[in-house]
Amino acid sequence: MADAEAQPSQSRDLDKLLLRPGHLVGANFEPGQDLRDDLAQYAKVLVVGAGGLGCELLKDLALSGFKNLEVIDMDRIEVTNLNRQFLFRLEDVGKPKAEVAAKRVMERVSGVSIKPHYCRIEDKEIDFYSDFNIIVLGLDSIEARSYINSVACSFLEYDSDDNPREETFKPMVDGGTEGFKGHARVIVPGVTPCFECTIWLFPPQVKFPLCTLAETPRTAAHCIEYAHLIKWDEVHSGKSFDPDDPKHMKWVYDEAVKRAELFGIPGVTYSLTQGVVKNIIPAIASTNAIISAACALETLKITSGCSKTLSNYLTYNGVEGLHTKVTEFVRDKDCLVCGPGVLIELETSVTLQKFIDLLEEHPKLLLSKASVTHQGNNLYMQAPPVLEEMTRSNLSLPLFELMGKTAKSALHVTGTTTKNDKKTSVLRKLRVVFKGVDGVTDMDTAGGA
């Protein structure tokens, strides 16, 4: 031990936490050099988002003993990112965030590998996500959080008594910020509430009624939304509005100014127009740093057990003084996403096509355009076209046969559902039970095909 200490080590500070026994630590904590080396060698962490939180997270994790990181982000760098996304420079504008972020961190922290994925989170196969020990979310959209949450929950299996099986847990750490406020939370599907259990924490965005915009505008925002949502379509029939096209934005601004003048309404500015149309959330470096640091610390603690874990939701508010608060939310036992799955009883004769139609009408699901997988096998895929063609012939076959004639088994379906007038991609776990089959086959011991 003394010899090891005499060597200068990059891990000088972290070693105190990872090599020494502690009193206030996790149940799984086994301090020692093996722990440090395992963390570096085997722990795989996925960072979802390479924006304000993502940049910080990659740095924080790379300096917290993790050496196998991957990052996924579909965006390219914009000038307005530069006040907080510190891995990007002016000359990087236009390049994919994930790629530049990964490169910058690897340049500075030796021995760290970061694999970038420049694509949408839905573009990845679900198996891609199963590869990681933990998934860290640095996102700014509810839909994206909801999607990753459903993916992580889809790995969760229950035993025959409906108790979650620990070896199938896929923990997540989620952060979010808005101005001087933010949250960090730990989600262990099966143990803590999942994102969907507490979806009420994120109320849907309030929209202006169209009749207010059309008939009784009162504020600058009403004039802007009139130009954006009503006037644009009237004038540009068929051409869709592109918020990233400055010419389009300027047009909306000019129209909003005209309308505001007509009604004597003050306050329309170009900046406000952008803010309203793009629903811009103000963002600063310091809040992102605070929230990301909390998320990275939790990731380290969950993975290594070197201290207790946040249980389970931290809020930070720096507007009026400084307030931090930890709330322990509880699971929704009937959650469609992290629960044992929606139970569906079927006749053995029901075809896959009939089953897909049924999902559309199922009151709890209302799932259209479903793709169906069973234990990693694609039974039917809506896209890409090659897969669709390959799986099309299954549609006319009975689901019972496609699922290996087991009395009950779990299925994963992805598709779209409508939430708050908006189509969103969802992934749902279903428990299918076939009527009249003497089912002694335990679905949980059935090996993957």
Add this chain to the structure above:
Amino acid sequence: MAEPKTKYDRQLRIWGEQGQAALEKASICLLNCGPTGSETLKNLVLGGVGSITVIDGSKVEVGDLGNNFMVDESSVGQSKAQCVCSFLQELNDAVKAKFIEEYPEALIETNPSFFSQFTLVVATQLGEDSMVKLDTICRQANVMLIFARSYGLTGFVRISLKEHTVVESKPDHFLDDLRLNNPWPELKRFAESIDLDVQDPVVHKHTPYVVILVKVAEQWAKSHGGSLPSTRDEKKEFKDLLKARMISMDEDNYKEAIEASFKVFARRGIGPDLQQILNDSSAEVDSNSSDFWVMVAALKEFIANEGGGEAPLEGSIPDMTSSTELYVNLQNIYQAKAEADVLVIEQRVRNILKKIGKDPNSISQTTLKGFCRNARKLKVCRYRSIEDEFNSPILPELQKYLTDEDYSVAVGFYILLRAVDRFAANYNSFPGQFDGGMDEEISRLKTTAVGLLSDLGCNGLTLTEDLINEMCRFGASELHAVAAFIGGIASQEVIKLITSQFLPMSGTFIFSGIDHKSQLLSL
């Protein structure tokens, strides 16, 4: 170079051009550029502060590579201040970045006047002795000061300055200034010009709730000897009156009126926070008074005279169901009254300035307008000196924290963070800084902590073994994630102090990285 305005768009939406201008004028000094200091400064450089000066006497060691993003392998053996400074410069070329290779402790001892050139000093990882000395220096020079320290899974942030006044405190939730229960003549007249019993259903459902409430409140007062609803029954009766006026179920304006009726029941006049500021001895102004207190003195006169117990009207109204015409008219009435109030305040301010021997035009009209618009939200923050807190903490608070379960971990860390400095002074290293002899270190730290508690007047109280153990385990390590958290908080507070917007934290923030049950201690 892109237009800086675009680069800063997302933050301009928070603190505006004025806040940004204040940041760009500020010169920041950082003491010690380990990860805590580097991360604090990183967030400020990104935001575009005017200049930074990094002060650190140490050379980069291999161990620094594992916790500080601002140094890399090529930095080993070089000045840490220089390496950190050059990385920070990369982040924003609009910032003037320089460094001084010198130990802060030495600078504090030998060159106290050095600090007077800065707007604000961020002092990280300093021991108690240096903290006390630096605090005295900065208070004398009127330089803002913030301390930050990371230590294992704990740490603290503490602001220290004599007084910080805020006009634009921008609270999230604050009752709007509608004066529904105390309308001035123009608003009353406007309400009178509108018929609530209008036949046209379209007009009926587009009468703004402000008008409805002013009128119904006046009717109520007439039939109740001039008073407004105060008991629960009366309030319910008032709401029923509103409900009875609805001619169809979809009248959003009446629903809004019922929901907003508490604004009629609210007490007139100013709130206790503002009253406290008016009562402050600083509101008795003389030639040494700041502009803020001169304006407060004028505000005090206004409230006692023209205001009739009320502050100047804010002048804006929330969105509400209404026809465009009525809404715009209403907006104009509120705005006109606000402008008239500003003129009265302005006159009073000019007179006061003259009286105390200052240039009567030294406070601009823009400043006065902003002051009046925010008059109900003024904030004054004062911080005890570090020396006072360290030598004589507020004992009842300390005892309360020590026995309160919610605070036990945070106050435990507070005591231990101070105890490790005493420990280091006695034994020349921090407890657990080196491997081996841990049991002895633990018992020494315990003795030190008990001694400190008794010096502070808390005889017989002790800390849990678990916490003392953990503190020794931490061994003065500076973990990156903890440093980034502490540095993030420190930079957030710096921004609030420099922009004079929002409300900075009070007391000492003690971070608990174990369960995140961090606390603010007022000692």
